[in-house]
Amino acid sequence: MTLAERIGQLNLLAAGEGLATGAGGDSPLAKRLDEGMVGAVFGTKSRASARAMQERAVKGSRLGIGLFFAEDVIHGHRTVFPLPVALACSWNMDLVEETAAFAAAEAAAEGLHQVYSPMIDIARDPRWGRVAESPGEDPVLAGRIAAAMVRGYQGDDPAAPGRVAACLKHFVAYGATQSGRDYDNASLAWEELLGVYLPPFADGVAAGAASVMAAFNAVNKLPMHAHRELIEDWLRRGEGFGGLVVSDYTGVMELTAHGLGPREVAVIRALSAGIDMDMVGEDYLASLPGLAEAGLSAPEAGLEVSAGEVRELIDRACLRVLTFKARMGVLDDPFARLGEGTAPARAAGVALAQRAAAESAVLLRNEGVLPLAETARVALVGPFAEDCANMLGTWAVSGDAREVCSLREAVERVAGRAVPCVTGANVVAEPWLIDRLNVHGTTVALDERPAEEMIAEAVAAAGAAEVAIVALGEAKEHAGESSSVLAPALPAPQRALLAALLETGTPLVVLIFAGRPLALGPEAAQADALIYAWHGGIRGPDGVADLIYGRAAPSGRLAVTLPAHPGQVPLHHSEEPTGRPDPGRFQKFRTGWLDLPDGAAGFPFGFGLGYGKVAYGAPQARGTGPVEVEVTVRNTGKVAQTETVQLYLSDPVARITRPARWLADFRRVTLAPGESATVAFTVTREMVSYWIAPSLEEAERVSDPGEIVLHTGPNSRDTQSVSVTWRG
Numbered sequence: 001m002t003l004a005e006r007i008g009q010l011n012l013l014a015a016g017e018g019l020a021t022g023a024g025g026d027s028p029l030a031k032r033l034d035e036g037m038v039g040a041v042f043g044t045k046s047r048a049s050a051r052a053m054q055e056r057a058v059k060g061s062r063l064g065i066g067l068f069f070a071e072d073v074i075h076g077h078r079t080v081f082p083l084p085v086a087l088a089c090s091w092n093m094d095l096v097e098e099t100a101a102f103a104a105a106e107a108a109a110e111g112l113h114q115v116y117s118p119m120i121d122i123a124r125d126p127r128w129g130r131v132a133e134s135p136g137e138d139p140v141l142a143g144r145i146a147a148a149m150v151r152g153y154q155g156d157d158p159a160a161p162g163r164v165a166a167c168l169k170h171f172v173a174y175g176a177t178q179s180g181r182d183y184d185n186a187s188l189a190w191e192e193l194l195g196v197y198l199p200p201f202a203d204g205v206a207a208g209a210a211s212v213m214a215a216f217n218a219v220n221k222l223p224m225h226a227h228r229e230l231i232e233d234w235l236r237r238g239e240g241f242g243g244l245v246v247s248d249y250t251g252v253m254e255l256t257a258h259g260l261g262p263r264e265v266a267v268i269r270a271l272s273a274g275i276d277m278d279m280v281g282e283d284y285l286a287s288l289p290g291l292a293e294a295g296l297s298a299p300e301a302g303l304e305v306s307a308g309e310v311r312e313l314i315d316r317a318c319l320r321v322l323t324f325k326a327r328m329g330v331l332d333d334p335f336a337r338l339g340e341g342t343a344p345a346r347a348a349g350v351a352l353a354q355r356a357a358a359e360s361a362v363l364l365r366n367e368g369v370l371p372l373a374e375t376a377r378v379a380l381v382g383p384f385a386e387d388c389a390n391m392l393g394t395w396a397v398s399g400d401a402r403e404v405c406s407l408r409e410a411v412e413r414v415a416g417r418a419v420p421c422v423t424g425a426n427v428v429a430e431p432w433l434i435d436r437l438n439v440h441g442t443t444v445a446l447d448e449r450p451a452e453e454m455i456a457e458a459v460a461a462a463g464a465a466e467v468a469i470v471a472l473g474e475a476k477e478h479a480g481e482s483s484s485v486l487a488p489a490l491p492a493p494q495r496a497l498l499a500a501l502l503e504t505g506t507p508l509v510v511l512i513f514a515g516r517p518l519a520l521g522p523e524a525a526q527a528d529a530l531i532y533a534w535h536g537g538i539r540g541p542d543g544v545a546d547l548i549y550g551r552a553a554p555s556g557r558l559a560v561t562l563p564a565h566p567g568q569v570p571l572h573h574s575e576e577p578t579g580r581p582d583p584g585r586f587q588k589f590r591t592g593w594l595d596l597p598d599g600a601a602g603f604p605f606g607f608g609l610g611y612g613k614v615a616y617g618a619p620q621a622r623g624t625g626p627v628e629v630e631v632t633v634r635n636t637g638k639v640a641q642t643e644t645v646q647l648y649l650s651d652p653v654a655r656i657t658r659p660a661r662w663l664a665d666f667r668r669v670t671l672a673p674g675e676s677a678t679v680a681f682t683v684t685r686e687m688v689s690y691w692i693a694p695s696l697e698e699a700e701r702v703s704d705p706g707e708i709v710l711h712t713g714p715n716s717r718d719t720q721s722v723s724v725t726w727r728g
């Protein structure tokens with residue numbers, strides 16, 4: 001291959017409008033394909049357009065090297081499943097794997113080789129909009145999800161029919177962004193990076209993920225697109241990752257705005273950090289030919305590199321791209337996926353989407369009102385009562401809102417008759433915010449009527465009903481990329497609606513359709529039933545209707561802590577203790593917030609109710625490492641229940657301050673009424689040990705002898721404990 005051909009392989013372009021038709025197709029993309037200067041394209045949207053690009057690329061390439069095709073398949077492809085954070089709340093790895101496998105089959109049938117998923121950024125700040133795409137706040141749960149999704153996408157071989165290559169993203173600590181602002185930088189202890197943010201990537205790599213995408217943010221002052229120590233040393237050498245690393249969208253170019261230097265410096269920094277492909281910015285394409293001739297001397301950026309070294313870096317990256325193509329079968333036959341592909345049966349996907357929605361929703365309160373009888377006279381009120389578009393959630397680039405069945409349709413289907421429905425009640429109060437939300441289309445509109453009018457109508461409908469189902473939440477554009485908010489809370493107009501409905505005395509079933517954990521406010525705490533339904537995908541409302549009417553049993557458990565107040569962020573279950581815990585010795589010197597009312601509580605990580613009632617026995621432990629622990633659970637209720645039995649650990653004395661508790665393992669068991677089961681866990685060194693890391697290079701994983709406390713229970717708060725002596 002010539003130098004130019006090698007550099008061309010590193011260029012990753014967006015399909016955009018595709019190949020302009022007419023006049024021979026002279027779009028910028030078409031021109032690049034003709035020159036043989038593209039390695040891969042993402043966002044092709046159909047097999048026909050991918051095929052047209054492939055024909056052009058193969059013709060344009062002297063050696064006939066084909067492109068590979070990628071897409072943002074984040075929570076389903078055509079069949080949109082619940083948001084990733086919602087699916088995480090199922091704690092059901094078989095389900096997670098099944099949804100990924102279905103998405104892979106749909107994607108492969110359209111000629112795609114790679115999906116930009118799973119997104120496995122730990123997210124602990126609900127202000128950050130990309131919580132929606134995340135596996136939640138916990139590294140153990142996220143690691144299981146990473147592995148399950150990789151298995152679902154890739155099976156045993158990502159090149160096999162119906163499979164695609166997974167891409168772990170965003171490497172790394174994108175979720176640790178300052179103040180919840182998107183693209184912002186992360187400053188964190190190396191111990192936290194190694195113990196919280198990196199483990200899901202290690203698990204995804206261990207499961208065989210074929211590719212990784214770098215994150216926009218800096219980690220401890222160094223932007224990830226220039227972080228050789230994390231990419232080349234930790235990921236490749238440390239974890240044995242042998243696949244492809246792609247940049248994020250213009251991530252190489254953005255090194256300049258990060259302050260690392262001009263284009264040439266950015267290119268060398270990224271390439272030597274191990275970013276093999278440059279997405280969209282074309283900085284590799286523009287700069288590498290010259291750099292490969294002359295090298296670069298940039299003392300102001302602390303960079304000195306010879307032409308020979310640049311050529312070695314180009315070869316290294318090119319080899320990785322070609323190895324990926326070989327693994328995906330592109331070098332054998334660039335058209336292998338572009339013939340008559342068979343998409344999986346749509347009906348199976350729709351049924352899976354409905355089951356996934358029911359398993360992802362979390363029942364937070366139920367004062368005996370649920371499940372409803374199908375004959376109950378219900379009224380539907382709230383801004384999402386008839387909504388379709390928002391149910392898809394963020395990053396559903398191939399979804400179609402016309403395929404979504406609204407809550408009203410779903411409820412009417414189960415009830416078998418028309419139900420009164422009052423929509424309106426503004427999703428947000430501010431018109432200027434609506435304009436920002438609607439940048440990419442119109443999913444949110446302000447109700448033309450005065451709020452009082454809509455509230456009066458809703459109150460009348462609720463007053464005349466036996467039960468009111470209240471559909472609240474946030475718009476899909478409200479949670480996602482570049483959608484950070486100051487106050488992750490239920491918007492004021494909706495709280496006003498809820499307050500007015502509470503006055504009617506009619507039992508309220510409140511549903512929250514959202515993309516992030518929202519502080520719901522004191523009104524929601526008075527609802528007779530409360531379900532966190534997320535943005536549940538094309539069958540989101542059907543899944544919730546199944547729960548409401550008892551056609552499906554609630555089994556979801558929160559994968560994120562729900563704050564009591566929007567200012568209580570970041571927040572997660574695995575925080576470290578302070579020297580002055582709340583409530584402590586001092587009245588005034590509290591660690592918590594002065595203005596957070598006593599008793600104001602959100603919902604803890606791992607929390608969720610069912611329609612059954614499960615009693616937990618005390619944990620029994622034996623051994624000194626590994627430790628075997630057993631807990632007996634019994635369904636004392638009248639209906640079957642799937643329970644997620646959770647095991648947390650704490651280490652009261654260590655060399656550094658450790659989290660007050662952390663999730664070590666969990667197991668789902670389904671119990672018939674009256675049935676009991678004994679769930680056994682093995683506590684391993686890996687679960688107990690922790691990192692001491694003055695720097696990445698000096699990081700050491702240690703495990704000390706002494707007391708370890710094991711906590712078992714239905715969530716991170718309501719646990720019973722037993723102590724053991726760990727032998728170290």
Ligand code: BGC
Binds near residue numbers: 072116169248249481
């Ligand atoms: C996002 C990535 C995504 C890429 C390509 C970026 O803005 O951060 O998650 O895969 O765009 O669409």
